[in-house]
Amino acid sequence: MRGREVGDGAAARLHLVDGVALLRPDEQVFQAMLNGWRNQQLARNLAFSTIEQRERTVRAFVDYTNAFPWDWTPQFADEWFADLRAIRHCARSTLRSYQDALRSFGDYVTSSAYEWPAECERRFGTFPVPVIHDGNAAVHVQEIEASPTKRAFTVEELQAFFDYADDQVLKARGAGRKGWLPAFRDATLFKSAYAYGLRRNEARMLDTVDFGRNPHEPKFGEFGRVRVRFGKAKKGSPPKQRTVMTVVPLWSVLVVQEWVETVRPLLAVEGNSALWPSERGPRIGLARIDRRFATYRDALGLDPGLDFHSLRRSYATYLIEDGYDPLFVQFQLGHEHASTTSLYTCVSSDFRVRTMRRALGQAVNAALNVKGSI
Template sequence: MTEAERPTAGATALQLVDGVVFLRPEEQVFEAMLTGWGRQQAARNLASSTIANRDKRVRGFVEHVNAFPWQWSAAMVDEWCADLRSINGVSRSSLRTYQQALRLFCHYLTDPAYGWAGECERRFGTHPVQVCHEWNTAVHVQDNESEPAKRAFTLDEIQAFFDYADDAVLRVRDAGRKGWLAAFRDATMFKVAYAFGLRRTETRMLDTADLATNPHAREFGEYGVLHVRFGKAKPGSPPKRRSVLTVWDWSVEVLEEWITEIRPRMAHASSPALWPSEQSKRISGAALNARFATYRDALGLEPGLDFHSLRRSYVTHLIEAGWDPFFVQQQVGHEHSSTTSIYTCVSSDFRTRTLRRSLDDTLASALKSTTDGGSAR
């Protein structure tokens, strides 16, 4: 067989053997469809987690409507989406990911290159159709679709959060209980995430080797640059890399204490991970989220403050402090300045100070003009 004659990845010819009689044809053909779709997506270099999530959503739709793809209709999608929003409480942006998974699956099944329409017609007397259209699916109409409760920390809130994390270390250690090393790690990790504007995965996946010297800021020593290797990836692409420059002196002190004094005491200190766990070589995302939520709730802060709020706060506080917006954009790895502006949640105090400064400058300029004019006369 030549390369031109080889079936396309995910084609029915690669999933079903001719002449074989299935005991449960509907279920087995559906499973073959999902397997073929998974291989087609893998051929496009999509992440296994993306493929698995889409598979889960399609299976959820089948379970909800109790029908197989060659029996689907647009009305079924309407009912499913209504339940996702009203009963399951799925957010607007999440609803779109559910619909996108179903749309892509239908697109795959109806593409003649994969042969599923003909196979279904032969076996079941009908064939799949596209059931997700512009008129029954959500549209992405604005840049920022996060929930209104999501925001940055104020300066007072971020200080209170870090103070509470530090106090938690002392409370655990003074009580003679295990876990003070883990509490110290988490307190340091939250500070580093804020100090460098990191996402959760970017923080969790750091290694000790990712810290380096900035030749243009030698006062920061070995902690002048943080190399992020697991940045947010585009579909079909590997994680995006970037380098984040150290901007605050205190972050150097925090990192140095952790790496030289505390981290060597961890059970998995031989791991390359910057944040090893007592049970494994690297802390999990679930453990990280749980600790964050515990501290936030203990302080009585709003649920809208999540781990990502540390990144929002980094952007906001740099902008409020007068840092160049393009520099901030480069630090957080945004391709477009409009994306960075979404993250900027400047406080009302900052806006008030900016307005007051502008009004004072205008008044001073007017008074100076009047004085100069009077002198000339």
Template sequence: MGPGGNVVVLPVVAGRVVRDPALTTFEAMLDGWRSQQLARGLAFSTISAREQVVRRFQGYCNEWPWVWTMVLADEWFTDLRVHRRVAHSTLRSVQGALRQFCWYVTDPTYGWAAECEARFGTHPVQVVTEANAVAHVQANESRPTKRAFTHAELQDFLDHADEQVLRAQTLGRKGWLAAYRDAVVFKIAYSYGLRRNEVRMLDVTDFGANPHGPGFGAFGVAYVRHGKAMRGAPPKRRSVLTVWDWTSEVLAEWIHEIRPAYRPGPRDRALFPSERGERIGLSGLNRTFARYRRELGLSDGLDMHSLRRSYVTHLIESGFDALFVQQQVGHEHASTTSLYTCVSSDFRTRTLTRALTKTLDQLPSTLEER
């Protein structure tokens, strides 16, 4: 019997029941924690990711939760930082998942401490505290090298992507279709300031007309259905208005002329299909982006998310209202949008020049009044 009088179900491995009380208890803990998180309305993906963290820690230290210590946790966190070289934000996320699990198994309400004491003579404790947890002290935790494309770099990158299509066609390679798709993915990610998964999850039906922008035709608005969610919440939706005049041409050509070469079925709606599945994968996009960047000799500080940073930056430089830009990219706070803005020195110079000119123009009249 488990806490609360519930029967602890013995796990099944390779078709046989495992009668290891320690493993049984550990699996029952995870089951109970999963139910608690489901009751809180957390997303299935969040719950699954947290469970994997707990299993990884258990595998690393080869100890059960009722004998975990802060020393064991410190050793794992050190290994993640020194040998795995995980990002600051990743380490904090790992620590958060482990802390949540420890909160659950040490909460008297769920009875696991008493159960473990009765079974194993010891009980679980909290192994992640303020003493050994990463502090969240700044809004932007990306590496300092991460930045937006300059206009020239972006043009070179997109031109290079287009050249891969022509090269494959000239050599008679089958890869021209995938190269064409990847080039369009990068253009659309920039066109709407989309995150990687947001552009990957677009369907052909996720576009509509904008009555205030008839020149864009059927592609005046992009309906993003898989936006970045708040922790534990479902994906956020938003509508992004088309702003660049070439975007609708790129989409129309891709959807009506090129995408049919993948021979999608009547129910296949993915805007960017894959040769092996319904839609393109994130790892493939990352590899292609990195290869193009390497071939052009561009900075490692440019990644696929830089297309989103560039969108924000270029809109600001083009004179778009900051609130409009914030709504386009789906940021809750203007301060978040400002972190994405990497305006060029030329833009800063032009802005300063306009401000000084305006001041100087007003100066004579001010002196006359005096």
């Protein structure tokens, strides 16, 4: 029999056979839509993780509505997002990402370029319509939408957190448990993330070869800088890379050096270059990092608003308080705009008081000098 192809190549190349009906036309057409949409997103150079997350969102919407795209209406979307907000209390950023996924999928299946409207009308007597539009889409009006509970560590909290992490290593090793190696790894990971202002995945994806010398600061030896190769990427772009200079006290270098040269070889298998190897795989997972962090934080009774990203917030805050140029801090964090860096700085009240006193002192001295010259 001769095959017939529906739509063009970008329409998922849904192959039909003349004279033979699809066994489950609704499910098969929907899957073909997803396949074509995936190809379209790959052509746009979007990350695989983004594409997979979007597909999960569309499938979740199908499960909620018990309907396929050619039967969707905007009211279905309104009800779903009302449920997500009122019942499940999803974050604003999460809802907007879901809406972006549905809008992108809707743009694909309603486009005449891919011929899905005509195909659906022929098969099901109806056709897809956009369910996300300007009237029901959340607007991104602020540059940052993190919960107000998210903040940097205080100096005392940070010291307590690191001390507790070290204590877990000593307890495990003193008891003769093998768990002291992962505990040592995680404690060093947390300290390194703070010492270099790293995001969670940036820290996780480091390799031992990413450290190097800074000729202007020879005291740091082979750990004078770190090359971040998996920085936060824009949509459709590869990971953004940057080099972060070692600027915090020497203790951070000694911690990483001890891990790389003495402890890590006891955990990593030969040929694995990951800086933070897992006990069961080549590299520690993000979920494991989150669990360990939450366990230590909760054991100390610290604010639930403190998360892994608080280490990065603390790094930015303390650099500003120590007098580093804001532009340098911006480069260290890998921010494209200074306004983004400003959102990460949570300067302490003591710093504000010192700054205010310095400004008032300068103003008073200037006034006295003017008065003395009259």
